[in-house]
Amino acid sequence: MAGRDTAAADPMTPDVPRRAGSRYWLAGLNPAAKLLAALVLALGLVPAVDAVTGGTVLVGVLLLLPFSGIDRRTLLVLGGPFLLMGLSSGLVNHLYGEHGLEGAVGVAVRLLAIALPGAVAAVSSDPTETADGLVQRLKVPERPAMGVLAALRLVPMLADQWRTVTLARRARGLEAGRHPLRAVSLFFSRLFALLVRAVRTGTLMATAMDARGFGTGPRTHARHSRWRAADTLLVVGAVLLLAAAYTLSARLGTLVLLFG
Amino acid sequence: MADHDRPGARIELSGWGWRHAGRESPALRGVDLVVEPGERVLLLGPSGAGKSTLLHALAGLTGEEGALTGDEEGVLLVDGRPPRRGRGTAGLVGQDPEAQLVMARAGDDVAFGPENLGVDPAQIWPRVTEALADVGFPYGLRHPTAALSGGEKQRLAIAGVLAMRPRLLLLDEPTANLDPAGAALVREVLARLPARTGATMVLVEHRVADVVDLVDRVVVLEPGGGVVADGDPRTVFADHGRALAEQGVWVPGHDPAPRPDPAPGGEVLLEASGVALRTPRGAGTRAAPPRTVLEGVDAGVRAGTATALTGPNGAGKSTLLTALAGLSRPYRGAVLPAGPLARADRRPLARWPARRLVRHVGTVFQHAEDQFVTGTVRDELRFAPRRAGAGETETEARVDELLERLGLTRLADVHPYTLSGGEKRRLSVATALSSGPSHAPDVLVLDEPTFGQDTRTWTELVELLGALRSQGCAIVLATHDDLLLRHLADDRVHVAGGRALVESPALVRGGFRGRP
Numbered sequence: 001m002a003g004r005d006t007a008a009a010d011p012m013t014p015d016v017p018r019r020a021g022s023r024y025w026l027a028g029l030n031p032a033a034k035l036l037a038a039l040v041l042a043l044g045l046v047p048a049v050d051a052v053t054g055g056t057v058l059v060g061v062l063l064l065l066p067f068s069g070i071d072r073r074t075l076l077v078l079g080g081p082f083l084l085m086g087l088s089s090g091l092v093n094h095l096y097g098e099h100g101l102e103g104a105v106g107v108a109v110r111l112l113a114i115a116l117p118g119a120v121a122a123v124s125s126d127p128t129e130t131a132d133g134l135v136q137r138l139k140v141p142e143r144p145a146m147g148v149l150a151a152l153r154l155v156p157m158l159a160d161q162w163r164t165v166t167l168a169r170r171a172r173g174l175e176a177g178r179h180p181l182r183a184v185s186l187f188f189s190r191l192f193a194l195l196v197r198a199v200r201t202g203t204l205m206a207t208a209m210d211a212r213g214f215g216t217g218p219r220t221h222a223r224h225s226r227w228r229a230a231d232t233l234l235v236v237g238a239v240l241l242l243a244a245a246y247t248l249s250a251r252l253g254t255l256v257l258l259f260g
Numbered sequence: 261m262a263d264h265d266r267p268g269a270r271i272e273l274s275g276w277g278w279r280h281a282g283r284e285s286p287a288l289r290g291v292d293l294v295v296e297p298g299e300r301v302l303l304l305g306p307s308g309a310g311k312s313t314l315l316h317a318l319a320g321l322t323g324e325e326g327a328l329t330g331d332e333e334g335v336l337l338v339d340g341r342p343p344r345r346g347r348g349t350a351g352l353v354g355q356d357p358e359a360q361l362v363m364a365r366a367g368d369d370v371a372f373g374p375e376n377l378g379v380d381p382a383q384i385w386p387r388v389t390e391a392l393a394d395v396g397f398p399y400g401l402r403h404p405t406a407a408l409s410g411g412e413k414q415r416l417a418i419a420g421v422l423a424m425r426p427r428l429l430l431l432d433e434p435t436a437n438l439d440p441a442g443a444a445l446v447r448e449v450l451a452r453l454p455a456r457t458g459a460t461m462v463l464v465e466h467r468v469a470d471v472v473d474l475v476d477r478v479v480v481l482e483p484g485g486g487v488v489a490d491g492d493p494r495t496v497f498a499d500h501g502r503a504l505a506e507q508g509v510w511v512p513g514h515d516p517a518p519r520p521d522p523a524p525g526g527e528v529l530l531e532a533s534g535v536a537l538r539t540p541r542g543a544g545t546r547a548a549p550p551r552t553v554l555e556g557v558d559a560g561v562r563a564g565t566a567t568a569l570t571g572p573n574g575a576g577k578s579t580l581l582t583a584l585a586g587l588s589r590p591y592r593g594a595v596l597p598a599g600p601l602a603r604a605d606r607r608p609l610a611r612w613p614a615r616r617l618v619r620h621v622g623t624v625f626q627h628a629e630d631q632f633v634t635g636t637v638r639d640e641l642r643f644a645p646r647r648a649g650a651g652e653t654e655t656e657a658r659v660d661e662l663l664e665r666l667g668l669t670r671l672a673d674v675h676p677y678t679l680s681g682g683e684k685r686r687l688s689v690a691t692a693l694s695s696g697p698s699h700a701p702d703v704l705v706l707d708e709p710t711f712g713q714d715t716r717t718w719t720e721l722v723e724l725l726g727a728l729r730s731q732g733c734a735i736v737l738a739t740h741d742d743l744l745l746r747h748l749a750d751d752r753v754h755v756a757g758g759r760a761l762v763e764s765p766a767l768v769r770g771g772f773r774g775r776p
Contacts, residue, residue: 128364150362156406157358161630163540167587168631171623173647173695175614193630196677204359207327211319211354212362212420213376216346222371222384 024069024124025230031125032133033231037238038117044242045114048249050256051102054110056245061117068124078119086112106256117238127152129225136225143215150205158198165193268460269349269428271295271318275334278313278322283330287313290486291334293479297427300454300461302471302493305481306507307680307714311464314481315430318462319352320345338428348377351421355433357410360417366392366408367401369416373424384423391423392416394456395449410573411442418449422457429453429461436466436712439573439740443470450474466712469512480504508714515743516719520726523750526563527599529703529734530584530609533558534593537579552591553579557760559753561703563599566725566735566748571755577738578626578707580755584736585623585705586610601702618644622692622701626708628684632676637668637687640676644695658694666690666724682717685709689724700728706737710744722747 026034041057048054065075090108097103122130131149134140169175169190176183209215249255277289287310295301303311313328317336320343322328336342338349351373354360363369370388379387388401395415399408408416414434421429431450435443451474454461465471472478478496480489489500497504497511505514535557538550553576561567561584569577582588583595586609594608597620604620605612625631634640641662645655663669666686671679676687689709693700704725710718725748729735739745745752752763 128368165630167582168625170587170614172631172633173614173618196629201359204356208354208360209362210321210327211352212373213346218378219375220378220381222375222381
């Protein structure tokens with residue numbers, strides 16, 4: 001954050017420059033292209049349940065990671081749950097599935113290969129640019145896109161409020177201690193207090209958006225969401241990666257289709 | 261810009277009234293008012309007089325798709341037409357700086373309004389830079405809005421409205437949630453706006469003295485009624501000042517004069533030693549890492565004494581307050597009980613079990629709702645004595661006494677969330693008092709207790725705190741309120757620049773206290 005605001009922009013540049021350097025090729029692409037490519041990979045992998053098809057795609061996406069501009073801390077935060085998800089679904093399928101170890105590995109790898117591209121696309125993109133890309137390039141309606149963007153501003157506020165609500169319970173003498181049942185009921189009481197605050201802030205924010213004329217007519221766009229050759233290349237690359245994965249798997253004779 | 265030479269809008273109301281959906285009586289009725297182009301008007305009236313409602317109606321936020329629903333009567337015209345949002349005639353700035361901004365970056369946020377009006381993209385950025393210059397915004401277009409202070413956020417919100425080139429500027433308590441420095445930033449902008457835009461301005465503000473120089477006309481509204489006074493500020497305050505002050509309005513020259521009981525002083529109850537405090541870790545992967553806001557804090561809190569924490573927002577007042585209340589653990593050092601309080605438990609306050617803590621240290625949060633845990637006012641007050649194992653008759657007696665003392669008897673069976681702002685504050689004070697063994701804890705900690713209170717609830721609160729202090733209770737409060745400091749504060753701790761400086765006048769020790 002600090003690095004970004006010291007690089008104060010040239011005030012007259014209408015198109016806000018992207019934060020990425022050339023090294024982070026992926027971060028500089030249009031978020032719409034990244035989401036589209038992720039969608040291609042995710043949908044394309046649905047029919048194939050073997051480890052090789054999914055694995056090829058997974059390796060392809062992992063090779064892109066160094067160019068995504070995602071910092072190490074984010075990777076760790078993101079990577080933990082992902083590995084857990086893969087391992088647990090693999091384990092469950094190994095124990096209770098009908099296709100043995102091979103099927104279990106296939107399920108785990110496929111799950112990761114479907115989920116990872118979307119996560120990388122989302123994390124490596126700026127939310128504002130993502131909304132711009134979705135609205136201007138993928139023709140997503142304005143209202144939900146801008147609504148989600150405004151809601152994102154609520155997230156850090158909610159984190160603050162969660163902390164306050166937690167302190168406020170202690171101030172009323174409420175503390176779970178080592179009592180699991182009490183911990184659960186306390187959690188819901190805090191959640192309710194947070195919800196009340198979130199609804200209030202959300203309503204005020206909606207009023208502020210209305211007061212600035214949101215949703216009254218056709219909007220123009222101050223920021224132009226540019227689609228470059230590299231963006232097309234990424235989407236085409238996703239299709240090619242998918243094709244390569246299926247070809248490789250078929251050649252090796254490992255391809256297993258969902259409805260095969 | 262040529263657009264700025266356009267005159268302001270003309271407002272005309274005749275027999276106008278509004279009843280909120282689900283309410284029996286109207287918020288406003290029979291309002292007759294004409295505001296000429298370029299006039300700067302301050303709307304005044306006791307809380308509940310429908311001032312905000314009128315502003316929202318002028319902004320075109322009422323009706324089918326608007327934020328306000330209810331029944332309208334009479335005529336309300338802006339430039340001869342019923343107001344409709346999206347036309348760009350009126351711009352409204354609300355009071356909560358957190359809720360005014362929509363986008364993550366400053367420039368994008370200011371561009372949001374023009375985008376919605378369908379302004380040609382080529383003209384948007386010149387408008388944005390001009391609006392930012394008009395409000396004296398010190399950062400670049402890409403500055404993250406989340407990193408702004410409250411006053412800066414309100415400045416940005418005003419810029420966002422100016423970029424829409426409104427001819428009518430509506431300001432709903434724009435400085436109510438700001439510290440004095442932030443409020444000054446906003447007032448400075450408001451002072452130079454008329455010359456730059458020529459827009460008509462209608463302002464609602466609680467603390468009248470701060471804004472009276474910015475307006476050339478004052479209009480007083482009555483709850484459920486219409487205009488009761490109208491004219492230049494001096495005449496209106498001379499004729500109606502006393503009546504307004506009695507209704508709770510902050511009128512210049514009519515400051516409330518509470519008579520809190522004198523401070524007896526007493527032993528030190530809490531001691532902060534070598535306390536360092538850090539900001540909590542933010543949410544999300546892009547959040548800033550924790551940083552140390554205060555270091556080497558050594559301060560004591562004495563019984564029968566009001567200790568005030570002062571200083572700018574963001575300096576760590578609230579963080580220090582939660583540490584002194586034993587709610588959060590300092591990053592380094594500890595808040596230790598002393599004197600009689602140490603007999604309850606010798607450990608640092610942050611390690612006390614919550615049940616023991618509430619019996620000795622009560623906390624009143626800035627947003628009262630945060631600490632409500634039951635469904636009725638009476639249950640809120642029963643909660644602590646019951647958990648402490650008090651019998652039925654004892655509990656009820658204590659609850660009735662607190663209800664009576666804080667003027668909540670009439671509201672005993674109401675849900676706490678439905679109370680008014682002043683009532684919520686009184687209830688949160690009452691809950692803190694309900695947990696102490698002798699109807700009050702040893703230490704009462706309050707965060708901005710007078711925020712948004714009218715003069716009547718303000719006076720009640722100051723006198724209540726004075727009474728608690730005279731019983732030997734230690735009062736600790738974080739506040740920006742100069743009047744409160746003048747009437748109540750004995751010891752002061754100034755929090756700024758990573759340090760907490762104790763500015764304690766020596767006269768408290770003997771129990772003597774001068775009245776201002």
